[in-house]
Amino acid sequence: MEVILKEDVNNLGHRGDVVKVADGYGRNYLLPKKLAMEANAANKAVIEQMKASAVRRSAKEKGEAEQLLTQLNDVALVFERKVGENDHLFGSVTSADIAHGLETKGFNIDRRKVHLDEPLKSLGEFLIPVKLHREVTAHIKVTVKAEEAAAE
Structure with missing residues:
Protein backbone atom coordinates (compact mmCIF):
# COMPACT_ATOMS: atom_id res chain seq x y z
CA MET A 1 0.00 0.00 0.00
CA GLY A 63 14.87 28.69 13.19
CA GLU A 64 13.12 28.27 16.54
CA ALA A 65 15.18 25.16 17.30
CA GLU A 66 18.45 26.96 16.54
CA GLN A 67 17.41 29.80 18.82
CA LEU A 68 16.62 27.29 21.58
CA LEU A 69 19.93 25.52 20.90
CA THR A 70 21.94 28.58 21.93
CA GLN A 71 20.05 28.74 25.22
CA LEU A 72 20.20 24.99 25.94
CA ASN A 73 23.94 24.55 25.38
CA ASP A 74 24.60 26.57 28.56
CA VAL A 75 22.23 24.48 30.69
CA ALA A 76 23.61 22.04 33.24
CA LEU A 77 21.37 19.76 35.30
CA VAL A 78 22.35 18.14 38.60
CA PHE A 79 20.51 15.12 39.98
CA GLU A 80 21.09 13.74 43.46
CA ARG A 81 20.34 10.06 43.96
CA LYS A 82 20.79 7.63 46.81
CA VAL A 83 23.80 5.39 46.41
CA GLY A 84 24.84 2.10 47.94
CA GLU A 85 28.27 0.63 48.28
CA ASN A 86 30.62 0.97 45.31
CA ASP A 87 28.65 4.09 44.29
CA HIS A 88 25.83 1.96 42.86
CA LEU A 89 22.68 4.04 42.32
CA PHE A 90 19.33 3.09 43.77
CA GLY A 91 17.10 3.93 40.84
CA SER A 92 18.28 5.87 37.81
CA VAL A 93 18.01 9.13 35.91
CA THR A 94 15.64 8.77 32.96
CA SER A 95 14.73 10.95 30.00
CA ALA A 96 11.56 11.97 31.86
CA ASP A 97 13.70 13.19 34.79
CA ILE A 98 15.86 15.22 32.42
CA ALA A 99 12.78 16.68 30.68
CA HIS A 100 11.32 17.60 34.09
CA GLY A 101 14.63 19.21 35.10
CA LEU A 102 14.59 21.28 31.92
CA GLU A 103 10.98 22.25 32.60
CA THR A 104 11.93 23.62 36.03
CA LYS A 105 14.54 25.79 34.28
CA GLY A 106 11.89 27.17 31.90
CA PHE A 107 12.38 24.95 28.84
CA ASN A 108 9.36 22.95 27.70
CA ILE A 109 11.01 19.91 26.06
CA ASP A 110 9.16 16.65 25.41
CA ARG A 111 10.84 13.64 27.04
CA ARG A 112 10.84 11.80 23.70
CA LYS A 113 13.26 14.40 22.34
CA VAL A 114 15.81 13.50 25.03
CA HIS A 115 17.85 10.71 23.43
CA LEU A 116 18.99 8.42 26.20
CA ASP A 117 19.98 4.93 25.07
CA GLU A 118 19.38 3.65 28.58
CA PRO A 119 18.77 5.36 31.93
CA LEU A 120 21.82 6.75 33.72
CA LYS A 121 22.70 4.29 36.49
CA SER A 122 26.08 5.57 37.63
CA LEU A 123 27.58 8.71 39.15
CA GLY A 124 29.39 11.22 36.98
CA GLU A 125 28.94 13.78 34.24
CA PHE A 126 27.19 12.95 31.00
CA LEU A 127 26.56 14.86 27.77
CA ILE A 128 22.98 14.05 26.74
CA PRO A 129 21.73 14.84 23.21
CA VAL A 130 18.33 16.54 22.86
CA LYS A 131 16.93 16.47 19.32
CA LEU A 132 15.13 19.77 18.85
CA HIS A 133 14.63 19.42 15.09
CA ARG A 134 15.54 16.95 12.38
CA GLU A 135 18.79 18.88 11.77
CA VAL A 136 19.36 20.53 15.18
CA THR A 137 20.60 18.68 18.26
CA ALA A 138 21.55 20.28 21.56
CA HIS A 139 23.80 18.64 24.14
CA ILE A 140 22.97 19.09 27.81
CA LYS A 141 25.44 18.48 30.61
CA VAL A 142 23.87 16.19 33.22
CA THR A 143 25.64 15.49 36.51
CA VAL A 144 24.56 12.61 38.72
CA LYS A 145 25.95 12.81 42.25
CA ALA A 146 25.43 11.07 45.55
CA GLU A 147 22.69 12.35 47.81
CA GLU A 148 24.00 13.89 51.01
CA ALA A 149 23.32 11.64 54.01
CA ALA A 150 20.89 13.08 56.52
CA ALA A 151 22.36 14.16 59.86
CA GLU A 152 22.02 11.35 62.33
Missing part, protein backbone atom coordinates in the same frame (compact mmCIF):
# COMPACT_ATOMS: atom_id res chain seq x y z
CA GLU A 2 1.30 3.46 -0.85
CA VAL A 3 0.70 6.29 1.61
CA ILE A 4 1.58 9.97 1.81
CA LEU A 5 3.07 10.91 5.18
CA LYS A 6 1.43 13.84 6.94
CA GLU A 7 4.06 13.90 9.70
CA ASP A 8 7.65 12.75 10.14
CA VAL A 9 7.71 9.07 11.09
CA ASN A 10 10.91 7.55 12.49
CA ASN A 11 12.54 4.94 10.25
CA LEU A 12 9.96 5.57 7.51
CA GLY A 13 10.15 9.06 6.07
CA HIS A 14 9.45 12.74 6.39
CA ARG A 15 6.34 14.82 5.99
CA GLY A 16 5.14 14.79 2.36
CA ASP A 17 6.99 11.65 1.29
CA VAL A 18 5.18 8.94 -0.66
CA VAL A 19 6.21 5.59 0.83
CA LYS A 20 5.24 1.98 0.32
CA VAL A 21 4.27 0.21 3.56
CA ALA A 22 2.68 -3.08 4.53
CA ASP A 23 -1.12 -3.03 4.30
CA GLY A 24 -1.60 -3.72 8.01
CA TYR A 25 0.87 -1.05 9.12
CA GLY A 26 -0.83 1.54 6.96
CA ARG A 27 -4.39 0.54 7.73
CA ASN A 28 -3.99 -0.14 11.47
CA TYR A 29 -1.39 2.42 12.54
CA LEU A 30 -0.60 5.23 10.11
CA LEU A 31 -4.11 6.02 8.85
CA PRO A 32 -5.98 5.90 12.22
CA LYS A 33 -3.33 8.07 13.92
CA LYS A 34 -3.58 10.55 11.02
CA LEU A 35 0.14 10.18 10.32
CA ALA A 36 -0.54 9.38 6.66
CA MET A 37 -3.22 9.34 3.98
CA GLU A 38 -3.74 6.98 1.07
CA ALA A 39 -1.78 7.84 -2.05
CA ASN A 40 -4.51 8.16 -4.69
CA ALA A 41 -4.80 10.66 -7.55
CA ALA A 42 -6.74 13.27 -5.56
CA ASN A 43 -4.40 13.09 -2.59
CA LYS A 44 -1.32 13.33 -4.81
CA ALA A 45 -2.59 16.72 -6.02
CA VAL A 46 -2.95 17.86 -2.42
CA ILE A 47 0.57 16.70 -1.62
CA GLU A 48 2.15 19.50 -3.64
CA GLN A 49 0.42 22.06 -1.44
CA MET A 50 1.42 20.09 1.65
CA LYS A 51 5.07 20.02 0.58
CA ALA A 52 5.17 23.77 0.08
CA SER A 53 3.64 24.44 3.48
CA ALA A 54 5.87 21.77 5.04
CA VAL A 55 8.99 23.50 3.71
CA ARG A 56 7.84 26.81 5.19
CA ARG A 57 6.89 25.19 8.51
CA SER A 58 10.15 23.24 8.67
CA ALA A 59 12.19 26.40 8.07
CA LYS A 60 10.30 28.17 10.86
CA GLU A 61 10.71 25.22 13.25
CA LYS A 62 14.42 24.99 12.44
